[in-house]
Amino acid sequence: MGDPLLSVRDLHIQFDTEDGTVRAVDGVSFDVEPGETVCLVGESGSGKTVACESITKLIPTPPGEITGGEVDFDGENLAALSSRELEAYRGCRIGHVFQNPQGALDPVYTVGDQLVEAIRLHRDVPKSVARERAIELLDRVGIGDVEERIDDYPHQFSGGMKQRVVIAMALACDPDLLIADEPTTALDVTIQAQVLRLLDDLQDERGMAMVFVTHDLGVVAEIADRVVVMYAGKVMETGDVYQVFENPSHPYTEALLASIPDPDPRKRGDAVELTGDVPDPSNPPAGCSFHPRCPHVVPPAAYDFPEGSFRQVLDFRLAAENGDVDAEALDDGTDVRAEFDLPRALPDPDAEAVLAAAVDDAVAGDVDAAADRLREAFATVCEQREPELQETGTGHPAACHLHDAGEKDPAPGLTQPHD
């Protein structure tokens, strides 16, 4: 590999909000080689859009602020440049395509005028030359009857066509890097496939690199060379898309992959269900931010928990801590274990004694005592210590304590990329 075109290093971005400081991006690093497609993937709130917008400092400041890290683009640290200095990059060497094409186009100007303006903003050419270039671009992105349609207004175009216009605007100055933030999410499935194919073709044609933001691993499989899986502002796993899909090394990636619908009915039902929501960014969980949802959360070493049992016990504790156990509704007759999906009995007698005492606490109306008892006895490394991004034996790094002792057998690939 040569020098990357884009190198994001230990990027930290925070927002001051009424609810406190939100660390939207917390130590994110990734590289993009010339001509390569890197997908940032994760659920809403994972920080992928903020990370992308910060490449050319498009985040609103305030309330947002880049508090640390570097964004090295072709040898220049963009994070250290002023807005004025960044004009030489935005829309010129670095193009942007956003999720909502409606918001990217001005309704009172024709698409032709907007394209001509975008071209002339960065190139000193007469209007007639810019118009020729606009026609060429619109033709290339698949707008039919360009000579007529170039003088139409945005409202005269369908959603898919508007997104093609926005892509044409992003390509106006032949960028070296295209940042595409969920560019197909607002489109129906057929149009989505067309736009993805178009981006792929344009990239091959122009040798341009692309950072593509999506929550959809099906799309990643279509277009990515490498993938960066983000959760709660951090990188959970990153690597070559084939490696990550075939041997996911992080439980979050595994769960995202399992959520891709499989047309083979025999494979349905094997999915690892991802329950719960992404954490409140103003109050993230301690340790591994995924531990409140992780199906493989590491049990305390002092006890012998059967597969899955510790997750059930931890869910009960978290429900008690979060006020989701109504003490008044529990009485001597309540089957707490059935109500909260707890194991009937744990095979380890010491662990069972702790759980039984916590259940008794809850039935007696002291939910806090139940939570305290479980927290003290069953502390997990996953909430005590934040895992570092580390090599995993599968050839790519992940941030998960399961790899501290090399004890995880990576799950087999659930979907083959580039099928």
Ligand code: SF4
């Ligand atoms: S560190 Fe623990 S909670 Fe986090 S992903 Fe790994 S096993 Fe799950």
